[in-house]
Amino acid sequence: MAAKKSEFGVGASIERLEDDRYLRGRGRFVADIQMPGMLDIAFVRSPVAHARIRSITKPETGGDGVFVAADLAGVSGIRADSGLRGFRSSIQPILAHDKVRHVGEPIAACVATSRARAEDLAELVTVEFDELPAVSEMTRARDADAPLLHEDWDENVFLETAVDTNFAASIASATVVIKRTYRTARQCMAPMEGRGVVAVWDNQAEQLVLHTSTQMPHIVRTGLSASLGLDHSRIRIVAPDVGGGFGYKGILLTEEVCAAWLAMKLRRPVRWIEDRREHLTGGANCREHHYEITGYAAADGRLLAVDCEAIVDSGAYSIYPFSACLEAAQVASILPGPYRMDGYRCRTWSVASNKPPILPYRGVARTGVCFAMEMLMDGLAHELGIEPWEIRQRNLAEPHQMPFTNITNKYFDSGDYPEALRRAVEAIDIAAIRRRQRVDEGGSGGRHRIGVGLSIFCEQGAHGTSVYHGWGIPMVPGFEQATARLTPDGGLEIRVGIQSHGQGLETTLAQIAYEELGIKPEAVRVVHGDTALTPYSTGTWGSRCIVMAGGAVAAAAAKLGDRIRHIAGHLLQAAPDSVILADGVARAGAGEIPLREIGRLWYLAPQHLPPDVDPGGLEVTQGYRTVRDTGTFSYACHAVTVSVDLALGDVKLLDYVIVEDGGVLINPMVVDGQVLGGAAQGIGTALYEEMRFDGTGQPMAATLADYHLPGAPEVPAIRILHMETPSPLSRFGQKGIGESGAIGPPAAIGNAVNDALRSLDARIWELPITPERVLAAVAEAEGKARIGEAA
Amino acid sequence: MKPVAFDLTTATAAPHAVALLSNVDIEAKIIAGGQSLGPMLNLRLARPGHLIDVTRAKDLRGVVDEGSALLYGAAVTHAEIEDGAVPDATGGWLQAIASRIAYRAVRNRGTMGGSLVHADPAADWVVTLTALGAVAVIAGPGGAAREEPLSSFIAGPFTTTLKPGEILTGIRLAKRTADARWGYWKFTRKVGEFAKASAAVLIDPGAGDTRVVVGAIEQPPIILPAGDAEAVIAGRLPIEEALRRALPHRPPASLVLHAVAVREALGIAGAAGFPAQDQGAA
Numbered sequence A: 001m002a003a004k005k006s007e008f009g010v011g012a013s014i015e016r017l018e019d020d021r022y023l024r025g026r027g028r029f030v031a032d033i034q035m036p037g038m039l040d041i042a043f044v045r046s047p048v049a050h051a052r053i054r055s056i057t058k059p060e061t062g063g064d065g066v067f068v069a070a071d072l073a074g075v076s077g078i079r080a081d082s083g084l085r086g087f088r089s090s091i092q093p094i095l096a097h098d099k100v101r102h103v104g105e106p107i108a109a110c111v112a113t114s115r116a117r118a119e120d121l122a123e124l125v126t127v128e129f130d131e132l133p134a135v136s137e138m139t140r141a142r143d144a145d146a147p148l149l150h151e152d153w154d155e156n157v158f159l160e161t162a163v164d165t166n167f168a169a170s171i172a173s174a175t176v177v178i179k180r181t182y183r184t185a186r187q188c189m190a191p192m193e194g195r196g197v198v199a200v201w202d203n204q205a206e207q208l209v210l211h212t213s214t215q216m217p218h219i220v221r222t223g224l225s226a227s228l229g230l231d232h233s234r235i236r237i238v239a240p241d242v243g244g245g246f247g248y249k250g251i252l253l254t255e256e257v258c259a260a261w262l263a264m265k266l267r268r269p270v271r272w273i274e275d276r277r278e279h280l281t282g283g284a285n286c287r288e289h290h291y292e293i294t295g296y297a298a299a300d301g302r303l304l305a306v307d308c309e310a311i312v313d314s315g316a317y318s319i320y321p322f323s324a325c326l327e328a329a330q331v332a333s334i335l336p337g338p339y340r341m342d343g344y345r346c347r348t349w350s351v352a353s354n355k356p357p358i359l360p361y362r363g364v365a366r367t368g369v370c371f372a373m374e375m376l377m378d379g380l381a382h383e384l385g386i387e388p389w390e391i392r393q394r395n396l397a398e399p400h401q402m403p404f405t406n407i408t409n410k411y412f413d414s415g416d417y418p419e420a421l422r423r424a425v426e427a428i429d430i431a432a433i434r435r436r437q438r439v440d441e442g443g444s445g446g447r448h449r450i451g452v453g454l455s456i457f458c459e460q461g462a463h464g465t466s467v468y469h470g471w472g473i474p475m476v477p478g479f480e481q482a483t484a485r486l487t488p489d490g491g492l493e494i495r496v497g498i499q500s501h502g503q504g505l506e507t508t509l510a511q512i513a514y515e516e517l518g519i520k521p522e523a524v525r526v527v528h529g530d531t532a533l534t535p536y537s538t539g540t541w542g543s544r545c546i547v548m549a550g551g552a553v554a555a556a557a558a559k560l561g562d563r564i565r566h567i568a569g570h571l572l573q574a575a576p577d578s579v580i581l582a583d584g585v586a587r588a589g590a591g592e593i594p595l596r597e598i599g600r601l602w603y604l605a606p607q608h609l610p611p612d613v614d615p616g617g618l619e620v621t622q623g624y625r626t627v628r629d630t631g632t633f634s635y636a637c638h639a640v641t642v643s644v645d646l647a648l649g650d651v652k653l654l655d656y657v658i659v660e661d662g663g664v665l666i667n668p669m670v671v672d673g674q675v676l677g678g679a680a681q682g683i684g685t686a687l688y689e690e691m692r693f694d695g696t697g698q699p700m701a702a703t704l705a706d707y708h709l710p711g712a713p714e715v716p717a718i719r720i721l722h723m724e725t726p727s728p729l730s731r732f733g734q735k736g737i738g739e740s741g742a743i744g745p746p747a748a749i750g751n752a753v754n755d756a757l758r759s760l761d762a763r764i765w766e767l768p769i770t771p772e773r774v775l776a777a778v779a780e781a782e783g784k785a786r787i788g789e790a791a
Numbered sequence B: 001m002k003p004v005a006f007d008l009t010t011a012t013a014a015p016h017a018v019a020l021l022s023n024v025d026i027e028a029k030i031i032a033g034g035q036s037l038g039p040m041l042n043l044r045l046a047r048p049g050h051l052i053d054v055t056r057a058k059d060l061r062g063v064v065d066e067g068s069a070l071l072y073g074a075a076v077t078h079a080e081i082e083d084g085a086v087p088d089a090t091g092g093w094l095q096a097i098a099s100r101i102a103y104r105a106v107r108n109r110g111t112m113g114g115s116l117v118h119a120d121p122a123a124d125w126v127v128t129l130t131a132l133g134a135v136a137v138i139a140g141p142g143g144a145a146r147e148e149p150l151s152s153f154i155a156g157p158f159t160t161t162l163k164p165g166e167i168l169t170g171i172r173l174a175k176r177t178a179d180a181r182w183g184y185w186k187f188t189r190k191v192g193e194f195a196k197a198s199a200a201v202l203i204d205p206g207a208g209d210t211r212v213v214v215g216a217i218e219q220p221p222i223i224l225p226a227g228d229a230e231a232v233i234a235g236r237l238p239i240e241e242a243l244r245r246a247l248p249h250r251p252p253a254s255l256v257l258h259a260v261a262v263r264e265a266l267g268i269a270g271a272a273g274f275p276a277q278d279q280g281a282a
């Protein structure tokens, strides 16, 4: 038996162990790695979005430091096929040779003794292009005259999907039908640390060692092995401290393959550190969706059906391991969310465009889906003449229906959605906002209008084999493993294949181990980010780690605990079952032995061990998966009050409440950090972030002066209210909660802005909600009003 | 994003900087805080062969009291003004303006002179010092010196009248009395973003100065004609009408933004009949 609920275990808000090195500037990131003789790489990248390459000419002097596709003997391009029927396959070249398909695509790698010199060299490489017309607008990608990105395809579509569940039959009794168009912008995920690679050939181990800023070292190893034609045993991936990921680092990079090849070719360490210009011009790779969505409701506010046509701009290539289609596959399956409905129809197109390949960004498709669905719900409420919270209350799955299976067969493990809604409505005080709106509309609001908006949604986390197999991606997670080892001095080492890059897993996994072994977190080392030291894992993504790696750590620690108790029972002359592990000792009755002593005995004084001791010793690797692999469903309700400046079009966030249910919280303070950080990114999606592309496929921002990220001053003081409905599927009742914060803000803020604009009959439909878009919506409504008056 | 190789020399005083500028390299350039030039270098949009650092030049780093005016060294930083480490000719306005330029990290290095020479039409000093009637003090080769009102020194977007070999040594600001009032308002959606619209208002009855300046218009700031400014303040001329006259070529939609900026700046300056609506303004 382990000690229960304490100041260090599950539920304790202890400070993060890793923060000491981060806050003191002692983290070790890829760019901090120095090696003798190391060379820097600068890539020559395509300045055009779509062109045939006529020629690439290396400079006369320094040309031996320039490498092009023709030099990369034996290296294959990256292929990530979806298993779904009808998928059109693409190959992402490591260096472009015949064609370029987006701005920023690497064409040549230039190597020199410093990055500045490598950039000097890159300027001397000349590339001649025959430019082609580009696909830069997703809604035009399927036009008959659209240029083809991949010439062996018949249209610019990676995959088209269609689902129809009882749609036609369900809409007969509809009294309210509204159809809306919604659109989200293409964004750049912006971890503070960009991507980066240091590759070196280790002669002694006969291994390529690739240090890379990644969320999935083992997957990079597998992908690299395929691209380089090199055995896994010849490759070691090390992810040192990683300064944020959010999905941006959940990919096998062409730059990783190229740097690896160069390190082997040159037999010198090489590095590539992504700079902000590369990041912005070649890395705008997420979120761009277009929805035509129709909602059908009965007179009593009951939601009958939803019909949707969604386009996802998937960019130029299918990337490894998530493919070009994960996003759209998710759209179709998660759109109905926690709502009950009788009918559902959805078609999706993952279209190819001359833009960087799409990657799943925190929240993945959910942020766009939540925006479309929750804006639609407000539209229906408005048509029905009821409050937005009322229509939600009428249609959300009820707690007594849990576990609830929705129309797309999503299995909601637990939760009380109406209660989360109720708490959010109460906390933001909608009644008071309605009173103030009446006063303002009476004339005292000046040029400002306030509005209130809600969004409620779920976050599926830690979903496993059946779900990902169904989404057709090349990487399907199964059991997650962890190793637990008691050291000779009574410390604990935990080894996991996932990566902690800001989530605080070095702390929370230690808390879980404490729960089983009673070893204080400060005496626990969580080892991650090195394929040589950790069990295979698909890595950190999909809000899976606290459930999957957490479950694996608990399983390994529990088994280790059994072995410790067995030895301790022998020494204390007590039944192993009666031994309690707490405070770094094994205790039975009045007797106790420090774990330090047990460690010493196993490793150095085995003569004292029981004769039937487990020969596996004090090191255990265990695999874990949840009771069912359909995922934990955490959920949240966001409520926001905004002030819209009608003259400037500016939107200010006056109050922001998040009611969040992440199941049992392992460390509530860490969860708050996840929710707040995500919400800041969601505010970016809602109000600021947008990479525009012109008609030729040129990205319109190259610095952060043009691509606007929210900063600390733009994020309001967010009030988080917790609910803790345990998941029946996970080890401690915990649920994945890494993405939720980023999902809700665009929908809540969008609804709030439209609520503020309601008296003007103006409506926004596109993200981000910039002053230009607000003013355009107001002007359009005024124009309509004038026409109406004239008629 | 690494600059092309360049040489760097630290100037010990303004004459040294001027001498270096003419002698070391025809493509030599002054660098002050590097907050505008730095990104240009890194993006390789600027490729000077030689940089002359003026932030250690003593005579560019201080403030000289000339009696009725203060002469600010061009390399005085935003942070020094914000912190009150140098005297404030306006009794507080400069401090308030400086404190709202970008982030502290930018203010620690960025200089008043650098901002004026960079001449971004939306920059805070460009707009507010125009309202204060600042004078640019310039040194050229062979000990040449000249002075020019800021309103003509800034000749266009990102353009000044500095001639090759000249540097800005200082900015002269008349001391304002206690009854002078002022207001500055800018529309930015986030801290550190250049303004989409801005306006600065100075009402100094003692000196007989009334100025309404409209900034962030993709050209140097416009000073409303004195008669119009007074008529606006007295409520005899609608702001929108004054702006239409002053900026006949701006699109009507942007005039709405500029009108808000002027109204807010007037409100902050305490002009009767213009209640400030924007709570966040300073």
Ligand SMILES: Cc1cc2nc3c(=O)[nH]c(=O)nc-3n(C[C@H](O)[C@H](O)[C@H](O)COP(=O)(O)OP(=O)(O)OC[C@H]3O[C@@H](n4cnc5c(N)ncnc54)[C@H](O)[C@@H]3O)c2cc1C
Pocket: B029, B030, B031, B032, B033, B034, B035, B036, B037, B038, B054, B074, B075, B100, B101, B102, B103, B106, B109, B110, B111, B112, B113, B114, B115, B116, B117, B118, B122, B123, B124, B125, B166, B167, B168, B169, B191, B192, B193, B194, B195
């Ligand atoms: C993130 C960020 C946000 C910003 N936000 C704002 C903002 O909100 N408002 C705002 O007003 N500004 C803002 N700025 C600009 C900032 O104020 C700069 O400091 C200023 O524009 C330039 O000053 P500097 O001393 O850094 O000049 P530098 O960058 O060193 O030089 C700028 C130019 O002036 C020339 N130069 C400099 N000094 C002299 C001299 N004495 N004589 C002749 N030529 C000279 C240089 O050759 C160069 O061409 C921001 C900058 C950054 C990086």
